[in-house]
Amino acid sequence: MSEIELNLQTEQEKGLQSLAAINSLPELEVWKQSFLGKSSLVMTTFGKMGSFSKEERPLVGKAVNAVKVAFEAAFASKEEVLKRDALLQSMESEKLDVSLPGRAARRGRLHPINLSLREIYRIFGDMGFQVYSSPEVETDDMNFTYLNIPPYHPSRDMWDTFYTEDENVLLRTHTSPGQVRSMREYYPNPVRVILPGACMRYEQLDQSHEIEFMQFELLVVDKGITFADLKGTIEDFTKRMFGPGADTRFRPSHFPFTEPSAELDMACVFCGGSGCGVCHGTGWIELGGCGMVHPRVLQYGGYDPEVYSGFAAGVGIDRTTLLRYHIDDIRYLRNNDIRFLEQF
Numbered sequence: 641m642s643e644i645e646l647n648l649q650t651e652q653e654k655g656l657q658s659l660a661a662i663n664s665l666p667e668l669e670v671w672k673q674s675f676l677g678k679s680s681l682v683m684t685t686f687g688k689m690g691s692f693s694k695e696e697r698p699l700v701g702k703a704v705n706a707v708k709v710a711f712e713a714a715f716a717s718k719e720e721v722l723k724r725d726a727l728l729q730s731m732e733s734e735k736l737d738v739s740l741p742g743r744a745a746r747r748g749r750l751h752p753i754n755l756s757l758r759e760i761y762r763i764f765g766d767m768g769f770q771v772y773s774s775p776e777v778e779t780d781d782m783n784f785t786y787l788n789i790p791p792y793h794p795s796r797d798m799w800d801t802f803y804t805e806d807e808n809v810l811l812r813t814h815t816s817p818g819q820v821r822s823m824r825e826y827y828p829n830p831v832r833v834i835l836p837g838a839c840m841r842y843e844q845l846d847q848s849h850e851i852e853f854m855q856f857e858l859l860v861v862d863k864g865i866t867f868a869d870l871k872g873t874i875e876d877f878t879k880r881m882f883g884p885g886a887d888t889r890f891r892p893s894h895f896p897f898t899e900p901s902a903e904l905d906m907a908c909v910f911c912g913g914s915g916c917g918v919c920h921g922t923g924w925i926e927l928g929g930c931g932m933v934h935p936r937v938l939q940y941g942g943y944d945p946e947v948y949s950g951f952a953a954g955v956g957i958d959r960t961t962l963l964r965y966h967i968d969d970i971r972y973l974r975n976n977d978i979r980f981l982e983q984f
């Protein structure tokens with residue numbers, strides 16, 4: 641056995657002996673530096689392998705490797721034992737004080753739009769309406785064509801939106817596409833649904849216009865439905881929602897998917913009718929559009945317009961919320977300012 645091999649054997653005995661005497665993690669770290677660190681015998685021997693003769697080299701290589709493996713294995717098992725001991729010791733000495741008061745959890749609350757939505761569900765639930773969910777990402781056909789707005793018709797400009805790369809897929813601009821979807825599902829039974837959800841528009845922002853907002857659609861289809869049913873239902877809704885003194889008006893209007901059509905306005909709660917920024921100086925705030933379902937839309941839904949008639953309305957939930965809580969700017973609803981949200 642060469643001198644270096646003998647030295648390595650002695651080093652191994654020395655190293656393992658001193659490791660056995662170690663009782664703490666810091667001591668173990670010092671041991672590692674001495675026996676496996678850069679200037680340890682093991683590492684320096686690796687470093688000067690080139691200086692050994694061809695015959696010596698494999699023997700020394702084998703010997704130094706064996707010492708290194710033995711050191712590493714012994715180090716790992718010692719480390720495990722010491723870590724476990726340290727944990728047990730800290731569990732014994734560091735007692736948990738369960739009498740300390742906990743941190744109060746901050747309670748969330750419903751967003752004012754959701755508060756309005758719940759009230760809308762309750763009111764129409766009482767009137768026997770069902771809630772129908774309809775997709776927010778729509779086809780061009782559902783958002784326009786089946787609502788009697790053919791491609792390239794100028795009335796599409798009023799409902800300009802965000803388009804996807806697929807030219808037939810867009811973000812819906814109103815909840816009206818749900819009219820055809822629900823009719824197709826309910827046919828041939830009568831329809832009495834509300835369709836709530838988000839709508840998106842390419843829009844100039846101001847106190848009462850957002851690019852994303854909520855609407856609910858109202859749709860009734862049956863035999864013998866008249867404009868009087870529409871008026872009665874909507875007036876009943878506004879009185880229940882805003883109180884018996886709520887002043888509303890129906891203003892003649894035009895929508896391609898209803899005939900005749902009207903706008904539903906509420907007297908402005910901010911200026912009492914004298915005109916302000918929220919109502920654009922008119923004294924009235926437009927809540928939604930409505931009318932009798934156009935015969936062509938009934939046909940797209942599967943119903944024969946000679947036998948069935950229906951009414952529809954599309955009401956802005958954001959606007960409803962502004963009026964209900966006297967909020968004078970729609971942009972407060974979505975900018976997530978906790979000082980605003982905490983008031984509800």
Ligand code: FA5
Nearest residue numbers: 814816849850853926927928929930952953954956959
């Ligand atoms: C429509 O969207 C029609 N689909 C409504 C309708 C349904 C008519 C069924 C007839 C039958 P309009 O674009 O006017 O119509 O929007 C209806 C309501 O949605 C508005 O009165 C308003 O309350 C709300 N709304 C529209 N655009 C915005 C916007 N940019 N920000 C906030 N609310 C909006």
